[in-house]
Amino acid sequence: MIQVETVTKYFGNKVAVNDVSFEVSKGDTLVLLGTSGSGKTTTLRMINRLIEADKGDIFISNQSIYSQPPETLRKNIGYVIQQVGLLPHYTIAENIAIVPKLLEWKKEDIQLRIYELLQMFRLPESVLTQHPSQLSGGQQQRVGLARALAADPPILLMDEPFGALDQLTRNAICKEFKMLAALKNKTIVLVTHDIQEAFELGDKIGIMDNGHIQQMGSSQELLLTPSHAFVTKFLSDHRLILEMKATKLKEFFPFESASSKLLDQTEEITADASLWDALQKIAAINHKKASFLKMKSDNTWYLVDTEKVWQKFYINNFLGSKEKK
Ligand SMILES: Nc1ncnc2c1ncn2[C@@H]1O[C@H](COP(=O)(O)OP(=O)(O)OP(=O)(O)O)[C@@H](O)[C@H]1O
Numbered sequence: 001m002i003q004v005e006t007v008t009k010y011f012g013n014k015v016a017v018n019d020v021s022f023e024v025s026k027g028d029t030l031v032l033l034g035t036s037g038s039g040k041t042t043t044l045r046m047i048n049r050l051i052e053a054d055k056g057d058i059f060i061s062n063q064s065i066y067s068q069p070p071e072t073l074r075k076n077i078g079y080v081i082q083q084v085g086l087l088p089h090y091t092i093a094e095n096i097a098i099v100p101k102l103l104e105w106k107k108e109d110i111q112l113r114i115y116e117l118l119q120m121f122r123l124p125e126s127v128l129t130q131h132p133s134q135l136s137g138g139q140q141q142r143v144g145l146a147r148a149l150a151a152d153p154p155i156l157l158m159d160e161p162f163g164a165l166d167q168l169t170r171n172a173i174c175k176e177f178k179m180l181a182a183l184k185n186k187t188i189v190l191v192t193h194d195i196q197e198a199f200e201l202g203d204k205i206g207i208m209d210n211g212h213i214q215q216m217g218s219s220q221e222l223l224l225t226p227s228h229a230f231v232t233k234f235l236s237d238h239r240l241i242l243e244m245k246a247t248k249l250k251e252f253f254p255f256e257s258a259s260s261k262l263l264d265q266t267e268e269i270t271a272d273a274s275l276w277d278a279l280q281k282i283a284a285i286n287h288k289k290a291s292f293l294k295m296k297s298d299n300t301w302y303l304v305d306t307e308k309v310w311q312k313f314y315i316n317n318f319l320g321s322k323e324k325k
Pocket residue numbers: 011015016034035036037038039040041042043193
């Protein structure tokens with residue numbers, strides 16, 4: 001859906017993005033992750049031509065973005081930024097309606113869409129006549145997302161979309177964002193410096209440093225087969241929790257068969273859930289060492305010995321990856 005080919009951008013004689021190439025398939029979320037100044041925002045803004053590349057080309061649905069006026073291009077691309085960018089003198093309704101109005105939608109259709117978006121983002125109707133400064137940071141962020149999705153663009157570009165929020169609100173909105181059905185078939189490029197957020201949201205993650213993408217891959221690939229010392233170092237502080245989030249339960253089961261008499265002390269979880277989610281559930285059950293889990297896929301209950309989960313996890317991921325080296 002999006003192909004970025006050998007793109008380079010200079011500011012003066014400093015190269016901000018250096019020979020960067022990647023592809024994002026339709027419906028996927030690509031996260032650009034990296035340190036401050038590594039070129040993430042510049043890369044993102046070249047996709048909707050807020051910044052023009054000096055070299056290379058970018059294609060959307062096989063058409064070069066340079067073969068159409070930037071305004072036409074941007075009508076199909078939602079854009080969300082950390083500062084939200086709501087117009088302060090517009091009401092929330094007017095802010096959400098900006099792109100549909102540009103596209104000359106009928107008044108009734110705009111109205112309908114606004115109400116749909118309010119529901120989707122769990123915003124009260126009373127915000128519609130308010131101005132951005134009257135809303136909380138979390139609400140403003142939701143309005144920013146609603147506005148970007150108003151005309152249902154196939155592509156979303158998001159620059160630190162949850163960056164201005166406190167950690168609790170950030171985690172909550174990030175979770176909601178992941179679950180939103182309206183985003184399931186969008187092609188998304190998201191910039192963040194938050195490693196947990198990147199691993200939570202990205203189908204693929206590109207780790208940027210110094211204008212280059214040092215490695216692009218799934219969370220498992222980045223963790224288990226880092227191709228560059230920078231990637232290993234960048235992820236090192238978060239490795240344990242990231243590995244638990246990247247490892248699915250079905251990669252561990254079955255351990256031992258279950259006895260059914262303890263079923264009322266069980267917790268249900270899908271086979272695709274991460275080990276991290278499972279351990280969180282286990283911690284919530286009042287059982288120190290062992291818990292029962294039911295896998296939806298084959299409708300079987302399994303006994304999970306938390307110590308064994310840890311052991312196996314350690315052997316597979318830590319000792320295993322050391323042996324590979
Ligand atoms: N308009 C500009 N003029 C001059 N230099 C710029 C401009 N925009 C970005 N740069 C420089 O280009 C480099 C890449 O910047 P960019 O904003 O893309 O990085 P980033 O990875 O998004 O960083 P951050 O996470 O801090 O936003 C930085 O060194 C930055 O100072």
